[in-house]
Amino acid sequence: MVKNKNISVVLGVIGADVHAVGNRILHHALGEAGFEVINIGVMASQEEFINAAIETNANVIVVSSLYGHGEIDCRGLKEKTVEAGLDNVKLYVGGNLVVGKQDWKETEKKFINMGFDRAYPPGTMPQDVIDDINKDFMIAQE
Amino acid sequence: MVKNKNISVVLGVIGADVHAVGNRILHHALGEAGFEVINIGVMASQEEFINAAIETNANVIVVSSLYGHGEIDCRGLKEKTVEAGLDNVKLYVGGNLVVGKQDWKETEKKFINMGFDRAYPPGTMPQDVIDDINKDFMIAQE
Amino acid sequence: METDLAKEKIDWEQFNQQRQEVLQAWPTGQEVDLDEAVEYHKKLAPYRRFPELLKSAEEEGRTLAQPRAGVALVQEQIELLQYLEKEGEADCLPTTIDSYTRQNRYSEAQKGIDESRMEGRSMLNGFPALNHGVSACREVIESLEVPVQVRHGTPDARLLAEVTVAGGFTSFEGGGISYNIPYAKNVPLERSLAHWQYIDRLIGYYQEQGITINREPFGPLTGTLVPPCISHSIGIIESLLAAQQGVKSLTLGYGQCGNLYQDVAAIITLKELAREYLDEYGYKDVELSTVFHQWMGGFPQDENKAFGVIGWGAATAALAKATKVIVKTPHEAMGVPTKEANAAGIKATRQTLNMLKDQSLPESAELQQEKEIIIKEVRMILDRVIEFGEGNLALGSARAFQAGILDVPFAPSRMNYGKLLPARDNNGAVRMLDFGNLPFNKEVIDFHKEKIADRGRKEGREPSFQMVIDDIYAIGKGMLVGRPR
Amino acid sequence: METDLAKEKIDWEQFNQQRQEVLQAWPTGQEVDLDEAVEYHKKLAPYRRFPELLKSAEEEGRTLAQPRAGVALVQEQIELLQYLEKEGEADCLPTTIDSYTRQNRYSEAQKGIDESRMEGRSMLNGFPALNHGVSACREVIESLEVPVQVRHGTPDARLLAEVTVAGGFTSFEGGGISYNIPYAKNVPLERSLAHWQYIDRLIGYYQEQGITINREPFGPLTGTLVPPCISHSIGIIESLLAAQQGVKSLTLGYGQCGNLYQDVAAIITLKELAREYLDEYGYKDVELSTVFHQWMGGFPQDENKAFGVIGWGAATAALAKATKVIVKTPHEAMGVPTKEANAAGIKATRQTLNMLKDQSLPESAELQQEKEIIIKEVRMILDRVIEFGEGNLALGSARAFQAGILDVPFAPSRMNYGKLLPARDNNGAVRMLDFGNLPFNKEVIDFHKEKIADRGRKEGREPSFQMVIDDIYAIGKGMLVGRPR
Ligand code: B12
Numbered sequence A, B: 001m002v003k004n005k006n007i008s009v010v011l012g013v014i015g016a017d018v019h020a021v022g023n024r025i026l027h028h029a030l031g032e033a034g035f036e037v038i039n040i041g042v043m044a045s046q047e048e049f050i051n052a053a054i055e056t057n058a059n060v061i062v063v064s065s066l067y068g069h070g071e072i073d074c075r076g077l078k079e080k081t082v083e084a085g086l087d088n089v090k091l092y093v094g095g096n097l098v099v100g101k102q103d104w105k106e107t108e109k110k111f112i113n114m115g116f117d118r119a120y121p122p123g124t125m126p127q128d129v130i131d132d133i134n135k136d137f138m139i140a141q142e
Numbered sequence C, D: 001m002e003t004d005l006a007k008e009k010i011d012w013e014q015f016n017q018q019r020q021e022v023l024q025a026w027p028t029g030q031e032v033d034l035d036e037a038v039e040y041h042k043k044l045a046p047y048r049r050f051p052e053l054l055k056s057a058e059e060e061g062r063t064l065a066q067p068r069a070g071v072a073l074v075q076e077q078i079e080l081l082q083y084l085e086k087e088g089e090a091d092c093l094p095t096t097i098d099s100y101t102r103q104n105r106y107s108e109a110q111k112g113i114d115e116s117r118m119e120g121r122s123m124l125n126g127f128p129a130l131n132h133g134v135s136a137c138r139e140v141i142e143s144l145e146v147p148v149q150v151r152h153g154t155p156d157a158r159l160l161a162e163v164t165v166a167g168g169f170t171s172f173e174g175g176g177i178s179y180n181i182p183y184a185k186n187v188p189l190e191r192s193l194a195h196w197q198y199i200d201r202l203i204g205y206y207q208e209q210g211i212t213i214n215r216e217p218f219g220p221l222t223g224t225l226v227p228p229c230i231s232h233s234i235g236i237i238e239s240l241l242a243a244q245q246g247v248k249s250l251t252l253g254y255g256q257c258g259n260l261y262q263d264v265a266a267i268i269t270l271k272e273l274a275r276e277y278l279d280e281y282g283y284k285d286v287e288l289s290t291v292f293h294q295w296m297g298g299f300p301q302d303e304n305k306a307f308g309v310i311g312w313g314a315a316t317a318a319l320a321k322a323t324k325v326i327v328k329t330p331h332e333a334m335g336v337p338t339k340e341a342n343a344a345g346i347k348a349t350r351q352t353l354n355m356l357k358d359q360s361l362p363e364s365a366e367l368q369q370e371k372e373i374i375i376k377e378v379r380m381i382l383d384r385v386i387e388f389g390e391g392n393l394a395l396g397s398a399r400a401f402q403a404g405i406l407d408v409p410f411a412p413s414r415m416n417y418g419k420l421l422p423a424r425d426n427n428g429a430v431r432m433l434d435f436g437n438l439p440f441n442k443e444v445i446d447f448h449k450e451k452i453a454d455r456g457r458k459e460g461r462e463p464s465f466q467m468v469i470d471d472i473y474a475i476g477k478g479m480l481v482g483r484p485r
């Protein structure tokens, strides 16, 4: 566990989204997994994500969007991270990203095209994102 | 009401089918509507329908099939009525005619092709068949 | 005919004489080898055995979900059941037998099999297990990780029982009354009762060899407004008859009526009364469990409304703590369900059962009243049936039907008295509008009369057959009580 | 800031000053003409009016089914609502407002409208009624034969209320606490309470002109394991505040927790307690009704399992005799539902409500206990809130939140104390694992502790945050109580 300590993750819920429950659980789970978690909470703007990542020298930004406006809210985030020199920071996004029950493959493509490294369908369990961070940073599993 | 009295209807549930509830209600409803009802009940063979029709000089044969084997059970009934000289007797069939929830248009076509004058989808109310008998025998409605 | 009805465990020799004849009725009868079958069952994994599953569910107070399902061909039946197990999350499985087999019309069943092969879709409304034979049955059983039960509606199921039990099924539904009165027109009760004594004796034989096979009287009967006292009385009679032949695992059934208090009271009293009568007759070692059938009468055509009916059935089963619930599907009003529709019904049910697993309906004056009336009614009926039998319960039952002491509403059988007319009261509980010849005292009769009169007053009409018709249609039209339009 | 909080009905002159500013915030504010709006409402058909519908349902003891629904564009919203009325058989309708409007981000909402027009699908999670304006709202209202309510989650909904009530909506959901704490992060309670006093005063004005508009505090709050005493206390505070400003029709809400006894007790006590407090404060002429929300937390992804949750919610609402039930859909876990999925949820609910219309949960020791504990808790909380307010209930509420006397689990707001941790007991009732600073006496505290300890013993683990997490996931995973895996 302790070896995850040197990976820091910025966590937040983007836009005008107030869904706080999943954020709280993700925070708890990522913390338990040993990552350093910087949780900017709900209703976070793109700027708040970027600033938090700069300040904490983050490795990953985990964006949640539950309320359906994810598509509008996430546009331009990748460009802003690049502008801010955070090219190496991984960008993950998950939740209920679009309005309505839509074909996940389509939605995933949309977010990958927006510049996200990984996108997750509704109801993804925290363990999946933990595993992926470990994979992306090649941390051997016990 | 009384003017329906001279129309007689043979009623029954064909094949190995024991669904008795709808039969009982149809009997009651057709009787209330003033028709003469000869109810041969459940588990009625093609021969029983024909014999009852001959004996009572029936105008209509109302075949029910609920349990799904209607297709197999009804084959040849039309031919037998013709053989028996009952060319003018109207043949109606209704209930849950085939196995499973299937496209009604297809099923209807199947039974019309088998020689039935009218076929009815699941859940048809007795009033519909009363109206149709009246129509087929041009009895003015009050 | 009456003399054929045993009043105690049938002598094995005598049984065997009859048996030779039974096995002749269709070629697959020759596949049955009792000794080999016993060995087969001894090796069957415990998780494939119904009695064990029921016992553990009963002990843990959880409710198992079981669908109905049967198609014409073996491979299709396997795929269907595997789907319901994996995708549908069923706790235990059925094999529903087709209607030709039920009427012993094996050549017509064969025609159905052949036509199904040709048409590429099931032309039968169930699985013709008898035609397929012993090893085909075992193929089905071994393809699944949960127990499988034979569900049918066969007045004379002797050969079906021989083939399917030898084929590895560990539970067999039905009984001499419950698989005659709702399922036949002309079969004398004396005959069907004798045929079911055969089946129970067969299972008693397996029991003697250490193999328990579960038996389940068919509780819902005609599925349409059957008052609890009727199905309880018949279930208890069939339980006693089965126990007489050596059956040791029994599941008593009841079809949902729709009023929460009546339904919960029914499940509680069903088990209490059955235990009481079995103990009294000396069958203390018989294991009992209960099965609650989601509403067995006419369903709404709209699939979403059907989910409403299914959910309420599941909730009632859970609150009543029934051991098993038989699940309906959103296709119910339309036809035999697709496997997807079948799984849908199970999953909606499972979610409800799970959410209510740790809840039950505690005591209240209303529940108490429903329990008391059921207990009184059942005792009055059973006492008279026993009296009629003069020491032979099977005989007493046949005579009781003749006299209208037992009467099943809307039954197609000529052996049924056919005078009993049920109707709902103002809260939706099923009461009696016409008692026919049921042996009730004034107290019970007044209770029902007042309940129905009360509804009549609220609806501003006299109780009549129109009320009964309205009640028959009610759930299909989205109601419980059929109010005047 | 605190000084802005009225302790009695706001003076009309003073109100009008604020009003001029409010109407400036977006061009559609200029469309609002109060006198003309009053005339419009006077001509509105009674079947399009919420207060009348609620009153008659309450009198007849029937439960109305209402969906949630909102899309970006006017014509689409009309089609959606017409579909839910005709095909879905909804008794009353909503217009759910999009999240940008809720945060007063009207230009982003406008962007959403424009993008939706371009993409040909709704890019907003609700209907931006404020951007569309008064006459667009009236178009919606007039296209339907049942009343329509504004449902949202807006801390500052002053302009939204002006536009939509002038636009013919006859019910408006929300409150200064219930539309802040679960729906915002940084809005001071003093501010949102003052803004909702504005809304209530506006509706009080309509009332003075003889037009009753229904108000509905948002009961479920964060929708996730909210103990009844919390939502009850907040609902009653918001009712008193609304009544203070002249509101005469109030619907109190509660989000299903899942245990039948707790939920029925909650609906019963919610109405009893609200009546008691309103009467005590002299608002005897306020009409009360209740609304039960089907489970508001995480749903199962499987649509059939979702039907299980929906059915149980409908059954509980009916047994509790709530006036209205807010319906979930089989798409809940996935996204804003299609109109078909939405209608499906209503129809499953309607079937269940109809079947249970004539049934209720009668008195029992268990129900009694749940009622008593809720009543005790609410009194302890409210007494302290009132004390804190020193004659100003709004002020008292703001202070109570600061002190943790009121605390909402999992709320995003910084104004929330955030120490309260709920968990289920062994029967699935929601209890408290950590009380934060709730003003409970030892009896109440011991009751909760023992209930949760009991569960811990049965599960062989110490109560902890893991238990809470398990409970949050439980219904989504097909359970009620989150047992250890
Ligand atoms: C009650 C019932 C039973 C009872 C019957 C008791 C009895 N003896 O009467 C029991 C439990 C015994 C039973 C047994 C079986 N049933 Co059944 N049963 C039903 C159920 C739930 C209701 C039937 C009913 O009484 N409805 C109320 C009456 C008033 O309506 P009705 O029967 O539809 O009749 C009305 C109309 O159809 C119409 N009508 C009827 N005939 C005609 C003819 C004409 C010309 C017209 C115009 C109208 C018309 O008027 C009637 C009065 O309004 C239906 C499903 C449903 N509908 O919800 C299944 C159903 C009919 N049964 C079915 C099956 C398969 C069986 C079984 C094979 C076993 C099984 N798999 O469970 C056995 C068959 C036994 C046999 N040999 O027949 C299937 C048929 C499948 C199919 N066609 O694809 C159904 C549809 C259930 C299903 N979805 O699987 N069943």
Ligand code: B12
Pocket: A016, A017, A018, A019, A020, A021, A022, A023, A025, A026, A062, A063, A064, A065, A066, A067, A068, A069, A092, A093, A094, A095, A096, A097, A098, A099, A100, A101, A120, A122, A123, A124, A125, A126, A128, A129, D068, D096, D098, D099, D102, D125, D126, D153, D182, D183, D220, D221, D222, D223, D224, D296, D297, D298, D299, D300, D331, D332, D333, D334, D335, D336, D337, D410, D411, D412, D472
């Ligand atoms: C509870 C809830 C609410 C509560 C929220 C209280 C609060 N402040 O937290 C209330 C009632 C206030 C609410 C309000 C609204 N809600 Co809401 N809400 C829900 C609900 C029922 C459960 C959410 C929840 O807590 N789940 C439990 C947690 C543990 O799961 P989670 O949130 O999904 O998070 C987990 C995973 O998604 C994952 N995850 C999350 N982010 C990420 C990121 C990455 C990278 C990864 C890998 C994983 C991951 O991990 C988390 C922990 O396991 C969902 C539907 C559902 N899921 O059943 C709707 C839902 C999210 N809400 C929805 C909507 C539309 C709204 C509203 C606009 C109003 C409305 N129409 O009702 C407002 C929006 C307010 C706003 N401005 O945000 C929609 C979104 C629609 C869409 N995307 O198409 C949903 C899906 C319901 C629906 N089907 O309509 N809501």
